[in-house]
Amino acid sequence: MYAAIEAGGTKFVCAVSDHELHVQDRIHIPTTTPSETLGAVFAFFDKYTLDAMGVGSFGPIDANPSSPQYGYITTTPKLAWANYDFLGALKAHYPQLPIAFTTDVNVAAYGEFKRGAGQGKKNVAYYTVGTGIGMGYIHNGGIYMGDQNPEAGHILVRRHPDDTFAGACPYHGDCLEGMAAGPAIEQRWGKKGKDIGPDEPAWNIEAYYLAQACMTTTLFLSPDIIIFGGGVSKQSQLFPLIRSQFTRLLADYVTVPADADQYIVPVALGDDAGITGALLLAQEQAA
Amino acid sequence: MYAAIEAGGTKFVCAVSDHELHVQDRIHIPTTTPSETLGAVFAFFDKYTLDAMGVGSFGPIDANPSSPQYGYITTTPKLAWANYDFLGALKAHYPQLPIAFTTDVNVAAYGEFKRGAGQGKKNVAYYTVGTGIGMGYIHNGGIYMGDQNPEAGHILVRRHPDDTFAGACPYHGDCLEGMAAGPAIEQRWGKKGKDIGPDEPAWNIEAYYLAQACMTTTLFLSPDIIIFGGGVSKQSQLFPLIRSQFTRLLADYVTVPADADQYIVPVALGDDAGITGALLLAQEQAA
Ligand SMILES: Nc1ncnc2c1ncn2[C@@H]1O[C@H](COP(=O)(O)OP(=O)(O)O)[C@@H](O)[C@H]1O
Ligand SMILES: Nc1ncnc2c1ncn2[C@@H]1O[C@H](COP(=O)(O)OP(=O)(O)O)[C@@H](O)[C@H]1O
Ligand SMILES: [Zn+2]
Ligand SMILES: [Zn+2]
Structure with missing residues (x-):
């Protein structure tokens, strides 16, 4: 299965799809603290066997793979998430999983580009x-x-x-x-x-x-x-x-x-642009 | 030899270099009408055996190779050059020559990127x-x-x-x-x-x-x-x-x-940024 996270400042949307990108399950989780929110995220995904994950995060994030802070949420006014190593937390929980990590707007842009x-x-x-x-x-x-x-x-x-x-x-x-x-x-x-x-x-x-x-x-x-x-x-x-x-x-x-x-x-995809793009990125990571 | 043109709204700078990009000859030509200015440009370059040319032009230009107006100067306030097929005129005079055609600022950017x-x-x-x-x-x-x-x-x-x-x-x-x-x-x-x-x-x-x-x-x-x-x-x-x-x-x-x-x-290259970049692009065209 492919996993997608659209991580917003208000809520996280998580979804899993089959290899044809048909969504099989989906959940909305309020954005509170990293431990609480990610706890619920992991509880959702742990039910499935995942091949790859695509993540679009609120930010700003550090998305430069050569940066020491790669994968961090940086200067967000949501203080519990400022300077938080989001990608690191995902990798700690899913050490083997290929993860594409970018911004919330990039996954939506990618979804609209490919399917919208x-x-x-x-x-x-x-x-x-x-x-x-x-x-x-x-x-x-x-x-x-x-x-x-x-x-x-x-x-x-x-x-x-x-x-x-x-x-x-x-x-x-x-x-x-x-x-x-x-x-x-x-x-x-x-x-x-x-x-x-x-x-x-x-x-x-x-x-x-x-x-x-x-x-x-x-x-x-x-x-x-x-x-x-x-x-x-x-x-x-x-x-x-x-x-x-x-x-x-x-x-x-x-x-x-x-x-x-x-x-x-x-x-064209309405509120599905982000999840669609994140699933597409997961699919490309798995390939 | 490599040829470079930095085509500005006030003057054209033309130069030729050897294959190590050492400038061998250079000329400034006032920007008047296309026929007059390009006449002087061709008189300068016709003295040399050219392998490739890099051109940085004032504009806006149409630099999209798939556009019907590719190589044109488009909406310039210099009316004699508005909607002028600059690249076409160069190709008509030098039908066999590989020509890299871009904006004046792009050649300067490229020169500063590679050498400045x-x-x-x-x-x-x-x-x-x-x-x-x-x-x-x-x-x-x-x-x-x-x-x-x-x-x-x-x-x-x-x-x-x-x-x-x-x-x-x-x-x-x-x-x-x-x-x-x-x-x-x-x-x-x-x-x-x-x-x-x-x-x-x-x-x-x-x-x-x-x-x-x-x-x-x-x-x-x-x-x-x-x-x-x-x-x-x-x-x-x-x-x-x-x-x-x-x-x-x-x-x-x-x-x-x-x-x-x-x-x-x-x-870092001062007024040589543009010619340097145009010569580098000529060299890459020839390669
Ligand atoms: N139909 C609407 N018309 C105008 N503003 C709206 C509408 N729906 C939501 N908003 C505004 O957009 C903001 C929420 O943005 P939204 O894109 O729905 O979520 P988020 O940016 O948190 O992911 C709120 O300020 C809300 O008032
Ligand atoms: N040393 C300088 N200090 C301030 N302005 C200058 C200087 N030299 C040229 N300029 C101004 O820059 C403009 C010319 O720009 P320049 O880059 O020299 O040529 P162009 O843009 O025509 O290629 C003129 O408006 C001129 O007044
Ligand atoms: Zn602001
Ligand atoms: Zn303006």
């Missing part, structure tokens, strides 16, 4: 806009990594002229995540995103920040497609707004490889 | 700050390309609170290039950068924009080093200012692979 909205593309940028904002990038068919993974959720953005919200990022205040993740929306408007009507000005402001992310992504990476997942991206009225603001910001300086409605798109 | 400040690194981001701002990126030892080359010179930046300059980019106004390239400095202060004293506030404002470029580069690409070339980067007092503003902006959210004074550095 990015199928047939070479360069796929994937953003999650949820409790935080993260980006994963598939370049020439593989997970992009420089010295470390991209952390593009924290780029600086220009403030919308109508927006006086101070920003919610504990590191940067009004970076992209600080202005446009779910908690920023909730603090700015005094209600959750899902309770804000589709015609309210909140979405124009949100789209302005996400359009800047698309512009910067285009200018740095020149991907074939930009895919948005995560809770906030379920607001489908956002997409036409992002596309039109993106087109206005870019001002035809470079051409993108598709019309905006094919270039900036929602996830 | 980026030696021994895997992921090297190179910015030129001159008449324009461009970025070239070496990823895992090769020139990075997505669907197209990065055009990170035109990312949006946050305005410095003391800066009222409207911005000089014909596409975006106050993008990075519009705020921080040489012409922006000259228009903002009413004198050329080289005539502004090293202690004047101009350099703090300049560093603020370049520090934002470093931050965004770090968050998107996670390179091992960021190298600055071009006329403006000759102001060496900029580097400590960029580093300290970069460190403040990043706020330790991610760690970079070296101390700031090893991470954000000036070119």
Whole structure:
């Protein structure tokens, strides 16, 4: 069987599949302390004979195999997990198991690339806009990594002229995540995103920040497609707004490889993108 | 012999070298019209027996071999060169010659990677700050390309609170290039950068924009080093200012692979970075 972990700051999703990647069992485990959460994770997987595991973790993580802190969760505000050797704990419990270890956004990007909205593309940028904002990038068919993974959720953005919200990022205040993740929306408007009507000005402001992310992504990476997942991206009225603001910001300086409605798109796999990608990585590890 | 062209918006630099990359002859040709400039380029190279050529061109260029416009200069404000089939013109004159064709910043990035400040690194981001701002990126030892080359010179930046300059980019106004390239400095202060004293506030404002470029580069690409070339980067007092503003902006959210004074550095090859990189690419084409 293949094992997949999508380790989020709120919950862990664990799944096992057969060799054709059909999910056979799945569990949600709240993210509390490492010992408690991983105890439940191991109790789930110990029922199965595993051939390989794919893990997408919240972070930032150290994903550079040549680093002494490889496999650690590093500077997360979830203090019980800061500087925690996550991969080491998995390897201690499953010493023989091949494990692919990367970020939560990378597994979702990989899932969308292989089975979702990015199928047939070479360069796929994937953003999650949820409790935080993260980006994963598939370049020439593989997970992009420089010295470390991209952390593009924290780029600086220009403030919308109508927006006086101070920003919610504990590191940067009004970076992209600080202005446009779910908690920023909730603090700015005094209600959750899902309770804000589709015609309210909140979405124009949100789209302005996400359009800047698309512009910067285009200018740095020149991907074939930009895919948005995560809770906030379920607001489908956002997409036409992002596309039109993106087109206005870019001002035809470079051409993108598709019309905006094919270039900036929602996830096709919904909440399954991450587990799908993690299972695919497990399958590749086993091969 | 190997041939190199560094095609800039102001001048073309052409050079020939032996197989050990020792430059044997070199010429500067003003950038006027394609027929006039390339006439002089061909007159120079026709004197030699060429084995291969490396070309770094101003742009944006279409550098995607599967694109119908591959080898074209696309949206340049230099109108005589807009939508010009530069690679096609070279191939028409030298039908048998292997030609490596990429951007001016990519050849400089490659030169610095192989022979300059980026030696021994895997992921090297190179910015030129001159008449324009461009970025070239070496990823895992090769020139990075997505669907197209990065055009990170035109990312949006946050305005410095003391800066009222409207911005000089014909596409975006106050993008990075519009705020921080040489012409922006000259228009903002009413004198050329080289005539502004090293202690004047101009350099703090300049560093603020370049520090934002470093931050965004770090968050998107996670390179091992960021190298600055071009006329403006000759102001060496900029580097400590960029580093300290970069460190403040990043706020330790991610760690970079070296101390700031090893991470954000000036070119080592000076004005030879581009020709060196173009010759190296010619050598690889011939191999
Ligand atoms: N349908 C929705 N519309 C707008 N915001 C939503 C929606 N669903 C969830 N959110 C917001 O997204 C955030 C949760 O993100 P989500 O992607 O669901 O989980 P996580 O990021 O924790 O994995 C919360 O701030 C929540 O308010
Ligand atoms: N020493 C210097 N200090 C500050 N600015 C300079 C210096 N030298 C050149 N510049 C500025 O850089 C721009 C020219 O850039 P340069 O890199 O020399 O050429 P190009 O970009 O055309 O290849 C001009 O705007 C010029 O004012
Ligand atoms: Zn932030
Ligand atoms: Zn611009």
